[in-house]
Amino acid sequence: MLFCDIRSFSINSEIMTAKENFAFVNVVYGKAGPIIRKNNGFVDKYIGDAVMALFEDPDDAVRCGQELYQAIVLDPETAKELNVSSIKIGIGVHTGMAMIGIVGESERLSGTVISETVNLSSRLETLTKQYKTGMLVSKDTVDRLADPDSLGLRYLGLIQVAGVNEVKAVYEVLDCLPEEERQKRTANSSQMREAVRLFHLGRRDEAMAELTAMIDSGKGDYVTQKYLDYISGMSDDDKGNVFRSVRK
Structure with missing residues (x-):
């Protein structure tokens, strides 16, 4: 579909x-x-x-x-x-x-x-x-x-x-993306996967460190920052280590 x-x-x-x-x-x-x-x-x-x-x-x-x-x-x-x-x-x-x-x-x-x-x-x-x-x-x-x-x-x-x-x-x-953005997101694909893996395992501090390192080295993009903001904004009571989209 x-x-x-x-x-x-x-x-x-x-x-x-x-x-x-x-x-x-x-x-x-x-x-x-x-x-x-x-x-x-x-x-x-x-x-x-x-x-x-x-x-x-x-x-x-x-x-x-x-x-x-x-x-x-x-x-x-x-x-x-x-x-x-x-x-x-x-x-x-x-x-x-x-x-x-x-x-x-x-x-x-x-x-x-x-x-x-x-x-x-x-x-x-x-x-x-x-x-x-x-x-x-x-x-x-x-x-x-x-x-x-x-x-x-x-x-x-x-x-x-x-x-x-x-x-x-x-x-x-x-x-699908324009060439410059495609290259940037392709280059950080492995690091992004690792950051997401750490997040799903509940190792939020390590995930944020990985994302921050990507951003500080100039390898970050919009999604990298979005994930970092999302994880850092989660409460300790939230045990669900998945990205929840609340907007339709």
């Missing part, structure tokens, strides 16, 4: 006319739809400024997410076409069971997908805002990839997303 959302669309839409709003999202959808179909996906629905798509193969879903980011964010022609200086999107991919069916009543029926898989993929997409990254995927997805080592992935640890009780391991897809 893949969710793709346009960043800050609500703010931008306030200065657009209704006609401009429709034109804006349709330019993005016009690029997203063909890319999803090319990667063997099915567009389940367009939800305002978001796209929800289904795939049988997780490799197709992840590859699609990368191509969506490249075509919409990294290609300057898209921003020019939209008449904006830049455009950002967030992508979340999670793999699991789902039921496709019909909902509604006799006068209005609609096909939809209902499952926890939908909720989690949507929450991962939302979480890209907090991590200031392009694409997040669950370990459930990574475990089913044909060759995960061929992807630039950075482990971000065990995360409990808002509205979901289950804790999931989450990875950041670094290949």
Whole structure:
């Protein structure tokens, strides 16, 4: 399951006319739809400024997410076409069971997908805002990839997303990022994994020391600082050594 959302669309839409709003999202959808179909996906629905798509193969879903980011964010022609200086999107991919069916009543029926898989993929997409990254995927997805080592992935640890009780391991897809940021996050990937491991083991002081060392040496990034702030702000009574996202 893949969710793709346009960043800050609500703010931008306030200065657009209704006609401009429709034109804006349709330019993005016009690029997203063909890319999803090319990667063997099915567009389940367009939800305002978001796209929800289904795939049988997780490799197709992840590859699609990368191509969506490249075509919409990294290609300057898209921003020019939209008449904006830049455009950002967030992508979340999670793999699991789902039921496709019909909902509604006799006068209005609609096909939809209902499952926890939908909720989690949507929450991962939302979480890209907090991590200031392009694409997040669950370990459930990574475990089913044909060759995960061929992807630039950075482990971000065990995360409990808002509205979901289950804790999931989450990875950041670094290949989506602009080159400078990609290189920086790739270079500290091993140290980040170790800091997260120490945090999950309850060794918070050691985790904070590792994160601080990364930042002081110039190897830190936004996520590094976010983890350091989160761990240092935890109370002694909080025994759950996972990152909890409270925002939907």
